[in-house]
Amino acid sequence: MASYLRTITGSSSSNTSSSIPTDTLGKRLVKWALIIGVPTAVCVAAYLVYRQQQEQAKKSATRRSPLPTPLSKVNEDTTTTSENRLKNRLTLAIDLKNEGNLKYREQNFNEAIEAYSRAIEVCPVESTEELSQFYQNRAATWELLKDYEKVVEDCSKAIELNPKYVKCIQRRARAAETMGNFELALEDYSTVCFIDSYQPAYIMAADKVLTDLAKRYLENLPPSTAELSKDYVRTSLNEFEDDPILNESFINEIRTSQPDSSLARAYQAFDEGRFTDIPSLCTNELESTDDSPYKLQTLLLRGSFYLLMGNYAEAVADFDAIINDPNVTEKIKMNAELKRANTKIHQRDLEGAMYQYDECIRNHPNECSPHVHRGMLKTLLESYNEAHDDFIEALKISPTNLRAKYQKLINDAKIGAKEHQSESIEQALNNFEEYYDTCKQDIYYALAITSCYLDNDRKDRALEYLNKFVKEIPSNPTLLALKANCLMSSDPSNNTEAEKLYIEALELDPSNETVLTMFAIFKCNQNQFEEAASLYERAIQCTRGEEKLLQYAALLYAIRAQGRAIKRLNLNLPGGFPQAGPLPNWMGGMA
Numbered sequence: 048m049a050s051y052l053r054t055i056t057g058s059s060s061s062n063t064s065s066s067i068p069t070d071t072l073g074k075r076l077v078k079w080a081l082i083i084g085v086p087t088a089v090c091v092a093a094y095l096v097y098r099q100q101q102e103q104a105k106k107s108a109t110r111r112s113p114l115p116t117p118l119s120k121v122n123e124d125t126t127t128t129s130e131n132r133l134k135n136r137l138t139l140a141i142d143l144k145n146e147g148n149l150k151y152r153e154q155n156f157n158e159a160i161e162a163y164s165r166a167i168e169v170c171p172v173e174s175t176e177e178l179s180q181f182y183q184n185r186a187a188t189w190e191l192l193k194d195y196e197k198v199v200e201d202c203s204k205a206i207e208l209n210p211k212y213v214k215c216i217q218r219r220a221r222a223a224e225t226m227g228n229f230e231l232a233l234e235d236y237s238t239v240c241f242i243d244s245y246q247p248a249y250i251m252a253a254d255k256v257l258t259d260l261a262k263r264y265l266e267n268l269p270p271s272t273a274e275l276s277k278d279y280v281r282t283s284l285n286e287f288e289d290d291p292i293l294n295e296s297f298i299n300e301i302r303t304s305q306p307d308s309s310l311a312r313a314y315q316a317f318d319e320g321r322f323t324d325i326p327s328l329c330t331n332e333l334e335s336t337d338d339s340p341y342k343l344q345t346l347l348l349r350g351s352f353y354l355l356m357g358n359y360a361e362a363v364a365d366f367d368a369i370i371n372d373p374n375v376t377e378k379i380k381m382n383a384e385l386k387r388a389n390t391k392i393h394q395r396d397l398e399g400a401m402y403q404y405d406e407c408i409r410n411h412p413n414e415c416s417p418h419v420h421r422g423m424l425k426t427l428l429e430s431y432n433e434a435h436d437d438f439i440e441a442l443k444i445s446p447t448n449l450r451a452k453y454q455k456l457i458n459d460a461k462i463g464a465k466e467h468q469s470e471s472i473e474q475a476l477n478n479f480e481e482y483y484d485t486c487k488q489d490i491y492y493a494l495a496i497t498s499c500y501l502d503n504d505r506k507d508r509a510l511e512y513l514n515k516f517v518k519e520i521p522s523n524p525t526l527l528a529l530k531a532n533c534l535m536s537s538d539p540s541n542n543t544e545a546e547k548l549y550i551e552a553l554e555l556d557p558s559n560e561t562v563l564t565m566f567a568i569f570k571c572n573q574n575q576f577e578e579a580a581s582l583y584e585r586a587i588q589c590t591r592g593e594e595k596l597l598q599y600a601a602l603l604y605a606i607r608a609q610g611r612a613i614k615r616l617n618l619n620l621p622g623g624f625p626q627a628g629p630l631p632n633w634m635g636g637m638a
């Protein structure tokens with residue numbers, strides 16, 4: 048999903064000369080979303096609108112005025128009596144409208160409504176522009192009288208006659224929102240965005256409605272029973288080197304010394320991919336004995352799965368209990384500290400996360416991983432020079448640590464890009480390639496080098512590598528989805544191939560929300576909004592954590608509303624979200 052956001056940052060930054068405020072508002076949101084690895088709903092709107100605006104900019108020269116003047120045409124050409132009659136009726140209608148306007152200004156609203164109603168009655172049906180204006184004026188009056196149902200009714204008639212009537216669409220949106228008809232309000236706000244270019248006020252209004260809709264949707268959603276994705280669990284845990292909960296000799300010890308214990312059963316559940324059973328089995332273990340020798344390992348296992356399941360408060364409680372235990376070993380304590388900081392990232396408390404990494408480094412001055420983790424957060428926060436220091440420190444402690452090396456290279460390339468030093472970027476990329484032969488089966492390496500190429504706008508090389516990695520590391524859904532994403536953005540004629548890859552990735556890992564949401568974007572690109580929405584529904588089924596649920600639900604509604612708006616305006620949004628690039632979860636935490 049993060050890839051989608053990269054898309055947005057990519058498209059706005061590649062066009063720095065534009066004065067479109069997508070950059071200011073969008074970037075802020077995008078940045079937050081990036082860190083967590085999920086998009087904000089606003090971004091979909093912002094992005095679609097951004098593209099639309101590009102199109103509009105091209106066409107603006109030929110843009111017609113909203114109210115052409117059929118009246119003058121009629122004047123020039125009054126040859127037949129029927130045309131004369133029409134003209135007279137139109138003149139009368141306009142007089143009535145003017146009377147309505149007068150009454151309106153005098154605040155005689157009921158009389159104004161009467162005048163507008165008569166104007167509507169006498170106006171020839173052919174005079175659509177005028178007729179829509181009369182409806183719009185009457186709607187404005189109803190709005191002041193707080194009769195919102197009537198506002199919606201009149202606006203709807205006006206919009207039917209003149210689908211690009213911005214003022215009226217906005218009015219209906221407001222009224223619909225007041226009445227609690229959020230879907231209509233959202234559709235209207237989206238329509239306004241498309242017609243009248245992106246403006247923060249519209250996006251803000253749309254976002255508020257989206258949030259309300261999403262909240263309502265989630266209130267009615269039954270609790271998720273979906274299992275965690277295997278690939279997700281594997282990749283996320285892989286982020287913590289030598290994770291004590293994956294210690295083979297420890298697991299064997301448990302299995303042989305106490306095969307009937309709840310802890311042994313928790314590891315059984317782990318093997319069988321029943322991940323959501325793990326926390327309660329750990330709780331059983333902790334409650335069954337007062338002083339289990341494995342208490343801390345059990346807490347760590349439970350906390351880790353709370354984190355993966357999005358139960359952040361419970362996760363933090365477990366990590367705190369471990370950290371504060373006087374008997375804790377250094378390895379376990381460090382792992383709990385790193386995971387606690389990671390939880391902070393998920394909770395969007397980046398300052399808190401940074402503080403905890405600092406503390407972790409103070410507590411374990413001779414360990415490599417805390418520096419790597421802190422450096423990664425600094426890279427994300429674009430403090431590249433500070434991140435560099437962390438990676439250097441990590442490599443001083445452990446000169447052969449591959450993760451520290453990869454992360455340093457990613458960061459080096461970012462420094463090069465920031466300083467516009469293409470040589471340093473090339474240097475970093477070349478250094479990366481040197482590890483290929485030894486690391487080609489390491490998924491961490493595969494993701495690191497691929498994203499480094501994508502980061503630096505070298506989709507061709509990224510794709511080349513992905514093709515190789517797909518062979519070296521077969522049946523990996525992450526690689527398949529990345530390749531699909533890459534194909535999708537590099538060449539629309541490869542769409543069939545991209546679609547096949549998404550489907551294959553989902554067969555391997557059906558509950559992978561990242562793949563589901565990437566596939567949804569792909570469908571959006573092809574203007575298949577309903578399919579995209581169903582993919583979001585599936586993603587919601589396998590998502591945990593309120594924040595993400597809210598965002599996916601918001602996206603679901605945003606996409607549906609935008610789909611309807613696009614249809615309504617008969618727009619043909621050019622497919623192709625350019626610049627797709629991944630943000631592997633090892634950079635954004637366990638997202």
Ligand SMILES: *[C@@H]1O[C@H](CO)[C@@H](O)[C@H](O)[C@H]1NC(C)=O
Binds near residue numbers: 294295297300378
């Ligand atoms: C793995 O578990 C064994 C047995 O409990 C323990 O002796 C060893 O120190 C652990 N290794 C690590 C790296 O934690």
Ligand SMILES: *[C@@H]1O[C@H](CO)[C@@H](O)[C@H](O)[C@H]1NC(C)=O
Binds near residue numbers: 338372373374
């Ligand atoms: C620490 O270990 C000692 C000896 O094994 C034990 O008696 C004590 O209860 C442990 N403390 C805690 C807080 O678990």
Ligand SMILES: *[C@@H]1O[C@H](CO)[C@@H](O)[C@H](O)[C@H]1NC(C)=O
Binds near residue numbers: 276524560
């Ligand atoms: C799904 O796949 C993505 C990349 O394709 C991977 O990074 C992630 O860990 C997987 N799991 C989830 C739950 O997103």
Ligand SMILES: *[C@@H]1O[C@H](CO)[C@@H](O)[C@H](O)[C@H]1NC(C)=O
Binds near residue numbers: 538540
């Ligand atoms: C993608 O398109 C390019 C150019 O049209 C073509 O050379 C390439 O073979 C295609 N790749 C796949 C996997 O279909």
